[in-house]
Every structure is written in structure tokens, then in C-alpha cells.
Amino acid sequence: MKTPRFPCARITTGLSGTAKLPGRTRTDTEQILVDLVKGEAALAPLGGIGEDSGGYKGYSYAVVVEILSAALQDNGFMQSLRGVDENGKKAPMPLGHFFIAIDIEAFIQLNRFKEIAGNILRGLRASEKAPGAERIYTAGEKEYIAQCEREAAGGCFIPPSLQKNVTIMREELGLEKDFPDLPWETAANAASS
Helix, strand or coil, rough: CCCCCCCEEEECCCCCCEEEEEEEEEECCHHHHHCCCCCCCCCCCCCCCCCCCCCCHHHHHHHHHHHHHCCCCCCCHHHHHHHHHHCCCCCCCCCCCCCCCHHHHHHCCHHHHHHHHHHHHHHHHCCCCCCCCCCCCCCHHHHHHHHHHHHHHCCCCCCCCHCCCCCCCHHHCCCCCCCCCCCCHHHHHHHHH
């Protein structure tokens, strides 16, 4: 795939029209967010813009994600996901989602896959850190750490109103045999004995 190189990018602004922006890298996160909303900045695809850094590959990846998340579900895409209607008023975003299950062993032995994937993640975490950063997290790592911390603390807090609703639902659906002791009932029984 070959893409032309442009010294600047055109982005859609508002409900119509484009803005011609100089192609430059920015790192001022807070101002970038403000400028994105105002239509004065645009995000580049994975890899950046142009062939030198492989931007077309990131663009292709983004298009595949858009097709899988929109076309397969007959959902909104591109401009329909801006959160505003044609009159500029807030509107729901019809987001689509796509999930895939892959039989890894159809391609490679599971242990070998885990070894390679583990090496990739360890390599990423061992990369040079940004100034002031304590560590590099890989996908899902923060959630795993939070889960471990919650389990060590006895689990997630479940508000009494939700406990009541779940208990009522269990009874209404006749699930007492499947779920004879809900966590809060077990804790209450242990405390009373």
C-alpha cells in the first residue's frame, strides 16, 4: 500500500468544512484535548502520518477496527460518533463493539505462544521509562493489580441497596439452589455466630 506524503493534514471541523493544519508533533496533552474539541487539532493514526513511520499501517488497522465495530453490527461510524446531531445538539453515540475468540493452538502450541507473548510484555516493561515515570504498564496490568488488591481486602464493596436487589432477583428467578449463600449473607452469618 502506498500513500502520498503531505506537509500538512486536513481535518473535518464542526458539521462541515476542513481545516488545513501544519503537520507537527505535539505533547501538550491538556491543550491537545481542548484543540481537538475545537477542531484545531487532529490525532494521527498509529505510527504517525506518512510512510516514513508506517502511518498507513495504523490507518489500515483503524479502518479494520471501524469496519468490525460498525459494519458487523449495523452501527454508527465516523461522523455519527461525534455525540452531536446535524443541529449541533447532544445526541447518543451508537457505538459498536467487536470481540473475537482465537484458537491459539490452531496456529502455535499454547506454551510457546505464552512464552513469546510474555517476552514481548517483559520487553515493553523493561523499556526506557519517560522522565519521572516509575514503571511501564502493559495492557491489563493495572486492572490485574487492582483486582489483586481488592481480593486481598476481601473483595469489592457492594452497597446495601445493590445487595438487596441481587437477593430479590435471586429469589424471583428461583436461583436459591445455584446461589444459596451470597457473599454478604455468608459474612453476616459468620459475624452472628
